[in-house]
Amino acid sequence: MAEDGSTRNPARRPGGRTARVRRRILEAATELIARDGIGGLRYDQVAELAEVNKTSVYRNWPDRSALVADALTTFGADVAPLQDSGDIEADLVDFLEALAAATASTQGRALLTVVASAREDPELRAIVDEVFERRLSILEHRLKTAIERAELPPVESSFLAEMLAGPVQLFVTRGPRAFTRADAARVTNVVLAGIRATHGT
Amino acid sequence: MAEDGSTRNPARRPGGRTARVRRRILEAATELIARDGIGGLRYDQVAELAEVNKTSVYRNWPDRSALVADALTTFGADVAPLQDSGDIEADLVDFLEALAAATASTQGRALLTVVASAREDPELRAIVDEVFERRLSILEHRLKTAIERAELPPVESSFLAEMLAGPVQLFVTRGPRAFTRADAARVTNVVLAGIRATHGT
DNA sequence: CCTAAAAGCAACGTATTGTTGCTTTAGATG
DNA sequence: CATCTAAAGCAACAATACGTTGCTTTTAGG
Numbered sequence: 001m002a003e004d005g006s007t008r009n010p011a012r013r014p015g016g017r018t019a020r021v022r023r024r025i026l027e028a029a030t031e032l033i034a035r036d037g038i039g040g041l042r043y044d045q046v047a048e049l050a051e052v053n054k055t056s057v058y059r060n061w062p063d064r065s066a067l068v069a070d071a072l073t074t075f076g077a078d079v080a081p082l083q084d085s086g087d088i089e090a091d092l093v094d095f096l097e098a099l100a101a102a103t104a105s106t107q108g109r110a111l112l113t114v115v116a117s118a119r120e121d122p123e124l125r126a127i128v129d130e131v132f133e134r135r136l137s138i139l140e141h142r143l144k145t146a147i148e149r150a151e152l153p154p155v156e157s158s159f160l161a162e163m164l165a166g167p168v169q170l171f172v173t174r175g176p177r178a179f180t181r182a183d184a185a186r187v188t189n190v191v192l193a194g195i196r197a198t199h200g201t
Numbered sequence: 202m203a204e205d206g207s208t209r210n211p212a213r214r215p216g217g218r219t220a221r222v223r224r225r226i227l228e229a230a231t232e233l234i235a236r237d238g239i240g241g242l243r244y245d246q247v248a249e250l251a252e253v254n255k256t257s258v259y260r261n262w263p264d265r266s267a268l269v270a271d272a273l274t275t276f277g278a279d280v281a282p283l284q285d286s287g288d289i290e291a292d293l294v295d296f297l298e299a300l301a302a303a304t305a306s307t308q309g310r311a312l313l314t315v316v317a318s319a320r321e322d323p324e325l326r327a328i329v330d331e332v333f334e335r336r337l338s339i340l341e342h343r344l345k346t347a348i349e350r351a352e353l354p355p356v357e358s359s360f361l362a363e364m365l366a367g368p369v370q371l372f373v374t375r376g377p378r379a380f381t382r383a384d385a386a387r388v389t390n391v392v393l394a395g396i397r398a399t400h401g402t
Numbered sequence: 403c404c405t406a407a408a409a410g411c412a413a414c415g416t417a418t419t420g421t422t423g424c425t426t427t428a429g430a431t432g
Numbered sequence: 433c434a435t436c437t438a439a440a441g442c443a444a445c446a447a448t449a450c451g452t453t454g455c456t457t458t459t460a461g462g
Binding site: 159 | 316387393
């Protein structure tokens with residue numbers, strides 16, 4: 001990997017304008033993916049929505065999949081790590097609320113649009129998997145300590161994750177109104193009660 | 202609505218070949234929608250996959266939304282009406298199994314791909330809503346009788362539907378393996394136990 | 403075994419997509 | 433604050449994909 005002649009690095013400059021342009025392009029791309037899916041993503045439209053010349057889009061992302069990947073991951077704060085207040089139920093309610101917000105966000109919607117296409121595109125699949133994995137591991141970690149403290153019976157955490165996240169996701173994508181904290185509490189209540197009733201204690 | 206002059210109906214013929222061609226086109230369209238979403242649907246590709254000349258596609262469905270609508274609804278047996286065996290739990294397990302199958306089917310996947318885009322297209326939204334409504338009403342009907350028999354505490358059926366269908370949907374779309382009857386039973390157990398524990402009885 | 407509805411075929415115009423050379427703008431460095 | 437140049441904008445272009453049309457061939461229906 002010999003450095004090429006021009007290693008003088010005269011002025012790489014990801015400052016000000018460039019950053020702004022990149023950011024707007026990624027925002028626009030995310031929004032369009034959320035709306036039209038990957039197949040419907042048009043560079044032209046991205047440029048227009050971003051209020052940027054299309055050349056900038058083409059030159060920065062010569063291939064689509066890179067653009068999609070960046071759009072899906074860049075704003076990826078996603079769901080914040082689950083706090084440990086000592087009360088698993090309260091913490092889960094917080095988590096579900098955050099999860100609902102993340103799912104309803106432009107980026108979250110874009111992600112869901114892409115899930116289907118990801119089935120056959122390994123590159124894409126990796127990206128999608130990563131986000132979901134991260135959400136799951138946040139949840140798993142907190143559940144583990146709850147189980148250790150016997151707040152919960154021992155239970156497969158991926159199963160619990162599905163039971164909690166499934167209704168949230170369905171509600172957010174299909175529901176007529178916004179997902180509220182009360183909704184989060186209701187889901188959490190039922191699932192925890194159900195788990196305790198069926199898995200002893 | 203006056204009939205137009207040519208009501209002689211000399212020989213409309215939706216028999217043999219025509220039916221075959223229509224069917225293959227709709228199958229192909231469904232599959233492509235499942236993969237690429239609506240935005241990515243190309244008449245060209247539909248024709249190729251259906252092994253049919255693209256003219257046939259264009260002439261039968263001059264506009265996209267009609268094609269999409271037909272693709273999404275034609276094979277729409279979807280989920281069968283819920284049996285009433287007298288045991289609500291057993292019946293729900295059956296239902297979830299059927300729901301999982303419907304969701305995993307090509308048509309089910311196509312439907313999910315479209316949900317996001319349906320947010321801004323009223324025509325599309327109507328189609329999607331209809332399928333989900335139908336599923337929900339099948340469930341609601343059976344739940345009502347269960348509640349009357351005091352097999353279940355009175356509970357908002359749309360909430361229960363989310364609690365049951367959410368995990369199924371999440372599992373089917375994201376899970377690594379197929380959704381089994383045991384999975385259906387597990388979900389049903391937990392939700393019913395949770396409902397009973399939190400809503401009295 | 404006719405008749406004509408509907409499918410296939412091939413060629414076409416047009417819009418859209420992606421590319422390139424040049425000009426302009428504005429961070430970075432001293 | 434002057435200068436330098438990376439990177440954005442612009443405009444004109446080629447390649448391709450999209451959708452259309454006229455004609456020929458197939459085949460269901462009577």
